Amino acid sequence: MNANQDWTAPAVAPPANGCDPLAFLGAAVAQYPDAFSFQSRVTRCVFLNHPDLVKSAILNKDIVRTELLKTVTGETILTSEGSFWAGQRKAALPVFTAKKTIDYVSVFHRQCLAGLERWAQASEPLDFGKELDQLTLAIVSESLFGQVVDKEFCNSFSVLLDRIAKIQNATVFNHSFSIHPDDNRKLKDAQDHINETADNIALASPAPETENLIQILQEKGVDRDDGYSLKNYLRNEIITMLIAGHETTSVSLSWLLREIASRPEIEANVVREVDTVLSGQACRAEHLHQLEYLSRVLDETLRLYPPIWLVPRTAACDVDLNGIQIQKGQTVVVSPFFLHRRSDYWKRPEEFNPARFLVKKESLPMYSYLPFFASRHICIGKHFAYAEILAVAATIYQSHRIELAGDDSPKTPVGAGSLRVQGGMQVRLLKRDDT
Numbered sequence: 148m149n150a151n152q153d154w155t156a157p158a159v160a161p162p163a164n165g166c167d168p169l170a171f172l173g174a175a176v177a178q179y180p181d182a183f184s185f186q187s188r189v190t191r192c193v194f195l196n197h198p199d200l201v202k203s204a205i206l207n208k209d210i211v212r213t214e215l216l217k218t219v220t221g222e223t224i225l226t227s228e229g230s231f232w233a234g235q236r237k238a239a240l241p242v243f244t245a246k247k248t249i250d251y252v253s254v255f256h257r258q259c260l261a262g263l264e265r266w267a268q269a270s271e272p273l274d275f276g277k278e279l280d281q282l283t284l285a286i287v288s289e290s291l292f293g294q295v296v297d298k299e300f301c302n303s304f305s306v307l308l309d310r311i312a313k314i315q316n317a318t319v320f321n322h323s324f325s326i327h328p329d330d331n332r333k334l335k336d337a338q339d340h341i342n343e344t345a346d347n348i349a350l351a352s353p354a355p356e357t358e359n360l361i362q363i364l365q366e367k368g369v370d371r372d373d374g375y376s377l378k379n380y381l382r383n384e385i386i387t388m389l390i391a392g393h394e395t396t397s398v399s400l401s402w403l404l405r406e407i408a409s410r411p412e413i414e415a416n417v418v419r420e421v422d423t424v425l426s427g428q429a430c431r432a433e434h435l436h437q438l439e440y441l442s443r444v445l446d447e448t449l450r451l452y453p454p455i456w457l458v459p460r461t462a463a464c465d466v467d468l469n470g471i472q473i474q475k476g477q478t479v480v481v482s483p484f485f486l487h488r489r490s491d492y493w494k495r496p497e498e499f500n501p502a503r504f505l506v507k508k509e510s511l512p513m514y515s516y517l518p519f520f521a522s523r524h525i526c527i528g529k530h531f532a533y534a535e536i537l538a539v540a541a542t543i544y545q546s547h548r549i550e551l552a553g554d555d556s557p558k559t560p561v562g563a564g565s566l567r568v569q570g571g572m573q574v575r576l577l578k579r580d581d582t
Contacts, residue, residue, distance in 0.1 A: 153470025156193050157182075157183050157184070159184070161186045166320055166322075168457070169484070172194065175194065176196055180197075180489065187319050188317060191477045192479075193471060196482065199514070201514045201517070202514040202521075204468060209463045209464050209466050210461070211460060211461055241363065243527050243528050243531055249432040251531065252435070253429075254290050255286055256429050261285075267576060269576070274571055275549075276398075276571050276572050280301040280394070283396045283400065284298070287389060288393075291360045292348050294348055299340060300344055306334055307337055307341070310334055319459060345381070345386045349385060399448065402448050403536060403540060404543070407444065408574070420440045421441070432534075435534055435538065438541060442537065450493070451499060453518045455566075458480070461479070462474065462476060462478075481517075487515075487517075544579075546579060547578055548577050550574060552573040
């Protein structure tokens with residue numbers, strides 16, 4: 148079947164309260180691999196899992212972002228649509244080009260060295276997910292704003308992420324959802340801290356010889372006449388960049404480092420390449436494109452564990468999507484997690500095999516591999532994130548190795564917000580000379 152033919156989205160039984168979203172969708176995909184629909188608590192959901200259908204949905208401007216994330220970030224480059232979104236993206240894009248990313252690699256390396264120094268002092272296994280959250284937050288805040296944000300921001304964002312995940316699971320997967328007064332207090336405290344952090348960044352005076360994102364956004368201003376102030380504009384964009392710039396990158400790093408640590412042959416290959424390419428030097432931009440094997444390991448990690456595993460969208464009006472009728476207000480759902488596991492595009496899709504990326508990614512069918520999503524809403528920070536992950540991993544393995552503490556069996560991902568490692572990731576950091 149091709150994109151010009153009609154498709155159907157057979158109805159499956161709605162998810163039960165308390166279901167595992169990944170398990171529910173996995174069972175439905177096994178029965179209907181291309182598309183299916185189900186009734187959620189609030190509306191009909193249409194799940195699309197064929198590249199042609201995913202392409203049609205992504206390119207259709209009547210299928211728009213949901214309102215959920217706006218409760219955290221306000222109207223930003225991650226949540227807006229239309230001309231305001233286009234202006235925001237155009238203003239911020241110069242900071243995120245592949246060429247500009249070169250300027251940030253020294254920050255990636257230096258902040259990782261500072262992290263290694265802290266981690267080396269630990270006498271107990273590290274909660275590495277939290278450590279990587281703090282590392283990636285420090286990296287993105289210094290790179291984009293010339294400041295390092297305190298680690299309390301991570302804790303505050305975790306409170307917001309938990310609320311978002313609960314609301315999403317309630318509205319899409321029919322989970323029961325209750326809010327206790329203490330939860331609202333914690334949420335308000337978290338939002339206040341995040342807002343204060345963003346306002347402080349906006350007010351700080353950047354070094355005159357540097358150009359950062361705040362200066363660019365201030366110069367661009369706000370092209371609106373509805374009372375949306377420059378202060379709100381800057382606050383929302385700063386929050387967006389801090390959140391999007393640290394959380395998903397941290398999740399991807401967690402999965403990458405876990406896969407390397409649990410596979411001795413892959414670890415040996417990574418160490419050999421890092422030693423050859425870096426030759427004992429600090430990681431620099433010119434090294435990154437030479438880390439070919441590590442890049443393939445990262446590509447395979449992003450295939451199996453895309454950090455944004457579920458992308459819901461809303462139909463702004465009635466839509467005919469290649470024969471599938473979607474009414475206004477209904478939800479369209481795409482999941483890179485399942486799209487990346489189609490056996491007709493990936494041999495032995497559940498197997499971790501970096502060698503599959505010896506073939507250029509460009510040779511894959513369009514919209515079959517979406518670690519950074521695609522089209523007009525492709526992640527603006529994809530070059531930044533990819534370079535950051537490579538630089539951090541190379542810096543770690545230049546002098547250390549990671550030993551998984553406790554259970555080192557494959558971990559089940561948790562589909563709540565981003566694709567976290569279930570139960571966290573406890574590790575010991577070992578000097579390579581000591582192993």
